[in-house]
Amino acid sequence: xxxxxxxxxxxxxxxxxxxxxxxxxxxxxxxxxxxxxxxxxxxxxxxxxxxxxxxxxxxxxxxxxxxxxxxxxxxxxxxxxxxxxxxxxxxxxxxxxxxxxxxxxxxxxxxxx
Amino acid sequence: xxxxxxxxxxxxxxxxxxxxxxxxxxxxxxxxxxxxxxxxxxxxxxxxxxxxxxxxxxxxxxxxxxxxxxxxxxxxxxxxxxxxxxxxxxxxxxxxxxxxxxxxxxxxxxxxxx
Numbered sequence: 001x002x003x004x005x006x007x008x009x010x011x012x013x014x015x016x017x018x019x020x021x022x023x024x025x026x027x028x029x030x031x032x033x034x035x036x037x038x039x040x041x042x043x044x045x046x047x048x049x050x051x052x053x054x055x056x057x058x059x060x061x062x063x064x065x066x067x068x069x070x071x072x073x074x075x076x077x078x079x080x081x082x083x084x085x086x087x088x089x090x091x092x093x094x095x096x097x098x099x100x101x102x103x104x105x106x107x108x109x110x111x112x113x
Numbered sequence: 114x115x116x117x118x119x120x121x122x123x124x125x126x127x128x129x130x131x132x133x134x135x136x137x138x139x140x141x142x143x144x145x146x147x148x149x150x151x152x153x154x155x156x157x158x159x160x161x162x163x164x165x166x167x168x169x170x171x172x173x174x175x176x177x178x179x180x181x182x183x184x185x186x187x188x189x190x191x192x193x194x195x196x197x198x199x200x201x202x203x204x205x206x207x208x209x210x211x212x213x214x215x216x217x218x219x220x221x222x223x224x225x226x227x
Contacts, residue, residue: 042217104155
């Protein structure tokens with residue numbers, strides 16, 4: 001089945017640790033996105049990538065880093081510089097840059113211990 | 114980044130009732146999207162609107178693209194328990210520095226009592 005997978009479903013981070021969230025898609029989509037979701041707020045864009053080996057900062061990129069070495073994969077690293085990392089993280093992909101065709105993964109919930 | 118003003122924030126209704134929610138903004142949009150998110154899952158696209166004044170239905174769901182291009186509403190008729198979830202609007206900016214960007218509303222949490 002085609003789709004987007006995110007792992008793990010839940011992730012715990014200790015203070016000062018970097019953690020990496022996985023996102024894989026087999027939809028052959030060119031563009032991939034990372035969003036952060038907090039209670040009572042809409043999705044906020046962290047980073048996006050329109051093509052392999054290229055990515056752009058979104059509205060809240062500070063404390064996060066990404067890579068796009070393969071078309072299918074767009075991992076997100078939450079660094080120790082992100083002071084409030086507890087949130088639900090959603091990955092999405094779309095056909096080229098047609099954002100209205102975005103498909104979302106099931107999400108990863110990150111909790112800080 | 115900008116956010117859309119989505120209301121109401123939450124709704125508690127009885128099964129069978131109709132539901133209405135809306136999004137407004139000071140910005141103009143080319144496209145309006147409505148998503149539903151089940152607990153612990155990613156959002157799923159319900160309806161996409163591409164033209165001012167457009168009225169589109171998907172089963173019991175009906176959405177409209179406002180004439181001013183600054184607002185949109187979603188109606189759900191004859192609600193059922195599986196309608197429970199968070200509903201998000203999202204708008205694709207038509208111009209300015211946010212051109213081409215997708216902005217999401219804060220979400221409407223819908224609870225349906227059997």
